Amino acid sequence: MTAARVGIGGPVGSGKTALIEAILPHLAAAGIDTAVITNDLVTDEDAERLRRGGQLPPERVLAVQAGACPHTVIREDPTLNIAAADRLERDFPGLDLILIESGGDNLASTFSPDLVDFWMFVIDVAGGDDIPRKKGPGILQADLLVVNKADLAPHVGVDLPLMLDQAQAVRGGRPVIATVCRRDQGVAGILDLLRREVLFR
């Protein structure tokens, strides 16, 4: 089989890169051969952060520079990301999974199904508990909604159970997972879902 391609989108600072850092050890432990593509505006900031982290060989982290609107390169014209994923599959035969992190955006970004087989949208409690109620396309259409930094809820006046209930409601019961990526909480649940939905192992 070719590698599964999984998108990770969400607002700036919600924890997309932190989620990748947190899930890479789980993937390694499960024997899932992984590579990553990051998207930034005009730098390789996120890719450099992951390379410095040392959880993957540096050559397994590719950077795409969107230039401007970050969701254009994951939705309207994902050519650059498709080319990067194809290159990773050529360079690393037997790859199981390619994680594609979008550039930080607002609540409107979605991934083209031409680019990914599954995508998740990452928000965080510090962004406000009204985010699910705003029903952005990212919130509504993602295969998985991740609510990160759950541990900050009491410090920012957020009723976490209510926020999760509202997220479930606007998504019609599709998956919502609360995480604290920095402390590896909830991350195993994301891997379980990926194994079931796209890795099939």
Place this chain on the structure above:
Amino acid sequence: MTGEPLMLLSVLGHAGDRDWHDRLHAMEHLGQVEVLAIPEAEAARKRMRVRSDRGRDCAIALSRDQSLSDGAVLYCDDRLAIVARVDGAARLRLTPASVDDALRLGHWCGNLHWKVVFLPGAMQVVLEGPVQRYLDRLRDLHGLADFTVEAPHDP
């Protein structure tokens, strides 16, 4: 992971092809054909987990150069065939009154990142959610451009 899905790794052919048509027709009489219903908006995906019309757990994992289409045959042996049924999405037909209105309308729909199909003098918006969500956004444009909206219909 509980339970192993039936892996479907390639498109073997198309139900409309003569050889497949005859073979599937015979198998249908024996109750050996199962259908995977896939929404049009999802059909571009290469991987998905889906249940057949008889509840069979299936995992599609196509190569990047293959694609799902209505009638794609994904599995066939002596006792079972599995065929994809890609359901056409509902669409809104938008017809601008003039070129100026068409420019406004096209810019508006592009700004909303809607998926559209261009027709002579009109365009169809492929609905990926409730129709009211789309009508709400068009309501704001009515004061700026003259156009008509036809209710969703099958493509």
